[in-house]
Amino acid sequence: MPELIEWPCDFPRCDLLVLQDWAICEYCFEVRCSEHDTDEHHECNSLDSREARKQKKQDSKRSYLAGLLERLQEHATVIIDQASKLHHGLSCNLIIPENTDQLLESGLLAGFNVHFKLNFQDGTKWLLRIRQDQGHRIPLEIRHSNIASEVATLNTLNAGGLPVPAAFLPPSLEQELPFDYFFYEFLEGETWHIPKHPFYSVTLPDEKLVQLVEGYAQIQVKLSQMTIPVNKIGxxxxxxxxxxxxxxxxxxxxxxxxxxxxxxxxxxxxxxxxxxxxxxxxxxxxxxxxxxxxxxxxxxxxxxxxxxxxxxxxxxxxxxxxxxxxxxxxxxxxxxxxxxxxxxxxxxxxxxxxxxxxxxxxxxxxxxxxxxxxxxxxxxxxxxxxxxxxxxxxxxxxxxxxxxxxxxxxxxxxxxxxxxxxxxxxxxxxxxxxxxxxxxxxxxxxxxxxxxxxxxxxxxxxxxxxxxxxxxxxxxxxxxxxxxxxx
Ligand SMILES: [Zn+2]
Ligand SMILES: [Zn+2]
Structure with a gap:
């Protein structure tokens, strides 16, 4: 869900602002004001089947990711330089998939983010974590706070002994790149797909459900043992x-x-x-x-x-x-x-x-x-x-x-x-x-x-x-x- 802020309509030469949940169309990733949210000016309104909408969404996602790969290629040297400075000056490789297919198959897309691997000469592995913004970048003040807060949280948890990667903030204020990102350590392991119908329990075999609840409890107990030296909510x-x-x-x-x-x-x-x-x-x-x-x-x-x-x-x-x-x-x-x-x-x-x-x-x-x-x-x-x-x-x-x-x-x-x-x-x-x-x-x-x-x-x-x-x-x-x- 995009932020609930005013987004300008993407119809050519229209500058009306749209304040609406799902202002950015989930199928074409464009914004339409009410005047341009018509069959004539917004093709998604004419997509008449679930299949057609799914296809449109996939196409938009691919084209967004293709653009992101291009921008990443263009700025790879800056990223590598920043990562190297953050890790004892050691040189590293940034692995950029050659195309969208490779990226989609890499398993490095995760919800609101996309990841790229960084391998250092000493064997250390990091991930570059880039926010997916569907071509609509949120305002600077939100995105800086968002990244800084995730990094602060990760490092607090990491220092507190939680199995969480240490994170590294890029010095991006000086040379801002056209995407939002930070670095963190690569963790080995796999995640489970947890199927959940809105009306029912998660559908996992009993044994696996027990494991999930126990694993969850274990993390929560650790979180409860951490002393956070602040007393406000935020x-x-x-x-x-x-x-x-x-x-x-x-x-x-x-x-x-x-x-x-x-x-x-x-x-x-x-x-x-x-x-x-x-x-x-x-x-x-x-x-x-x-x-x-x-x-x-x-x-x-x-x-x-x-x-x-x-x-x-x-x-x-x-x-x-x-x-x-x-x-x-x-x-x-x-x-x-x-x-x-x-x-x-x-x-x-x-x-x-x-x-x-x-x-x-x-x-x-x-x-x-x-x-x-x-x-x-x-x-x-x-x-x-x-x-x-x-x-x-x-x-x-x-x-x-x-x-x-x-x-x-x-x-x-x-x-x-x-x-x-x-x-x-x-x-x-x-x-x-x-x-x-x-x-x-x-x-x-x-x-x-x-x-x-x-x-x-x-x-x-x-x-x-x-x-x-x-x-x-x-x-x-x-x-x-x-x-x-x-x-
Ligand atoms: Zn649309
Ligand atoms: Zn408009």
Whole structure:
């Protein structure tokens, strides 16, 4: 998901700015303003089959990667020179695939990044990690913070004894290259593909699932033993005197601002952090940038989340200690050796430091399934397995984090309103809710009326309602019809 910032329309001679999730078309990698997002001016609108869209996406990816290979060739000597200076002046080879086919077959493409091998004369192996930007480079202030934060996180983890590669920041400010990158050590090992249907558990054989949960627990225990000498919530970075500090949150989605300086935070309390996130979501919804399929309910729902977070005493407490949270725990971030031991943990982009409760809540691959979507907060089989691992390691504190993790897991939906997610599921972890008149009805249609009346003085909500043709009267009428049908 690209950053939620303003992107200029890519139609020739159009300079309108587009603020929308998926502003960069996922098939052609181009931006179209509403005026040019027509069949005539945007060919993807006429791609009439899944196959055709898939093909278009593949073509765009290939052409983007071909361009990247060309740019890398052009600047290879600078890269090699930088790497050499960072590694005792030793010379090295940068392995650049000859063409896109070779690159695609190299196994060095990984989600949002692409890697190239660097071999030094002393046998040391590094990777050059380049961000994939689909031809739309994010603004300098975000990308510098993003790279600097991943490098600071990797080195903090590496120094703390985690199986994480040490990373090296290029001196790129002087001679900026047309892509964003850093260097890190090459780790031997392999990652597993973890198949996960949105409704069900990960589909792994029992034995492998046990191994995954145990490997995950092992990493989390190590993370819990690290002392991070900061106490704010945000992304790690090194300040000008190379001391570890906490900078703003560098996140995907709506946890930012559409214009410079873009980034939010750092924060002193979980309450401040989540209110900032919710307020950012409210602003983006009002601008029509997110949740555009259901903007009014999305706005109302975020107002409800705002009340839940505002009234929560635990979240308002200052933090005494913070822990590093990996922000992309898909399961394939863990590297294994042939004996089935964890030998590495990858992809620390967007990792941040946060409260213990949030850092050790379980990852979505262990809980996000059908019952959870419907609103159940029952712990899953995988979470019980994880708690079992922590118990065996005599870590009741981490067991509690899993047990009480739903509050933070539910808040990961900020900015992604979906009426399929039962609303009661979000309230339950906040109970008892110390708001005397908080009593939302169970059906969504009645809830909508309740929330509209509750917030009838909120100017921004009135604007969103007017923009999308909603009024309390319309909501009441729909609720009446719905209730009549139900009877
Ligand atoms: Zn397109
Ligand atoms: Zn345009």
């Amino acid at each position: 992304c790690l970075r090194h300040n000008s005197s190379q001391e570890l500090s906490v900078g703003p949150i560098i996140a995907r989605g709506c946890f930012q601002k559409p214009q410079s300086p873009y980034l939010l935070g750092p924060f002193d309390t979980m309450k401040d952090r989540y209110l900032a996130h919710i307020d950012a979501a409210l602003r983006y919804i009002a601008l029509g940038a997110i949740c555009s399929w259901d903007p009014v309910d999305a706005y109302l729902w975020h107002l409800e989340l705002r009340e839940l977070v505002s009234s929560n005493g635990m979240m308002a407490q200052p933090l005494k200690e913070v822990f590093i949270k990996h922000d992309d725990e898909k399961g394939d971030h863990i590297m294994w050796n042939e004996k089935g031991e964890v030998v590495g943990v990858l992809d620390w982009e967007w990792a941040y430091v946060t409260s213990k409760g949030e850092a050790f809540s379980s990852p979505y691959i262990f809980y996000d399934m059908q019952d959870y979507i419907r609103g159940s907060n029952e712990l899953t089989k995988e979470e019980h397995m994880l708690m079992g691992c922590y118990e065996r390691q005599n870590r009741p504190d981490l067991v509690d984090c899993v047990k009480n993790g739903r509050l933070y897991q539910r808040l990961t939906r900020i900015g992604q309103y979906d009426s399929a997610y039962g609303k009661e599921g979000f309230r339950e972890p906040f109970r008892p809710i110390p708001i005397s008149d908080f009593d939302p009805p169970s059906s969504d249609t009645d809830w909508r009326v309740y929330m509209m009346k509750r917030y009838n003085g909120e100017e921004a909500l009135q604007k969103v309602m007017a923009k999308y043709g909603w009024s309390v009267e319309r909501a009441e009428k729909e609720a009446q019809e719905y209730n009549k049908e139900k009877k």
